[in-house]
Amino acid sequence: DKDHGNKCGWFWYEEPEPEVDDESEKEREPLPPLPARAELMAMHPEDLKTLRDDYLNQAVWKPTPENVKDYYVVHDTIRRKSLAFTNVTSLVMLQNPELNVGREYPITNPGREAFTKVRREGYKSTLTQYRNKYGLIVFTKQGCDYCVIQKGVLNHFVKQHAWDIKEVDINRDPQIAATFNVDFTPITILVERNTKNWMPVAVGSESLRTVEENAYRAIRLLRGDTSPEQFFVMEHEQGGVFDPTAPGGYQ
Template identity: 25%
Template structure:
């Protein structure tokens, strides 16, 4: 019954539309009535379609082309000439072709030298742009900066050793592991940081008598097959009651404050620190950067 009623309503609408169309067609259609390509009648509406947008032609005098810096065009033309001269001199070497290429190359070198001179003058006269103020490269200043950094690093690692621990992965059949094992052991002793050794093949380790056999955790952690490998675990900084992050701050050698980058996971954070034989200083530097430096602030 519902389908019949729906059909009858539709038929009535169609009949009404055709009736209106027939009445309107008796009159001469105006331009406004027929701009959609047919006589619309009084019951139909049609918006006049907007003309399709034509792509703007970029003539030599167009605004888009005039916005382009002339130096760019000059550089592109010069690069083209330099490349062509190089190819010609390489393929048809002669005193003339080689000299042509050499003279063009000399222009490029002169331009580069001028840029370098302006660059260093800018840095010298604007200390806020001088990266060497932050990280000295001059030998006499570099020693002082290095000493301060090492002192800060050691203070930091000792003060966060209760929140950070190492996982050392080795194999009994791994030659480099025999070199790395005592180094990792010395690192843990120096900074008071716990080290848990995991044997990937079940072999014992004289430096880590309590080493544990891999029970599938290495695959779960995504540890690669290469050994020796180091990972560090950081306990969560999220308050279990409030959900707030509680950062750990450490005072450096010169009184400035350093902050342990917080672990925002309630279960703690496990980070891959690298593989292969690393010196004690390299391990300390990696952990110091990964635990205390935001990307881009210590490079």
């Protein structure tokens, strides 16, 4: 017979000792001292972010005055580098006005008033110029409360711009509705006279301003004065900072 002096293990109804996870038992090592300020300022932003997260974790883990201070030293370094970027940005915007959005989008109250006035005059001028070449069709149906609201909006549009507007009930004139792919109401469509060109300018009940702006944009798009990428670009903004197709003053 074999010697069974060491009677241990599963065969002898004894569960083995659980293995000790060295990583979980091991005490986390404290972070090394921070580099000098000059070295911190020279670090890459991604490295600074990693450093900030590491020292934040340490400060939350062991919130001693020293650990919390180390975190805020890194945080302050990031703040200073961000401030330097902001300062240089202001200088670059002054030296390169073609990159400065402020020249076409003012933030002061007088500037905003002028901005709004220029846009309103642009809409009005175009809508007046082409009112005999384009018209609006509003598709409605009986029992549609939103249609009543939209018709009221379009009545104001007629009073201000003297356009022709036709109402079409999709249940009474299903063929016309099918021609424009309309299966719900209200929807307002701009049509070019004596052509097959048309484009929606309001889906559902929209404000007077929205109808005006979209009618302006639709006219410019149908005439080929603008591209889909420039749909929100007004005529006076073409080639400027809000024109995604403009070179921006550099090649």
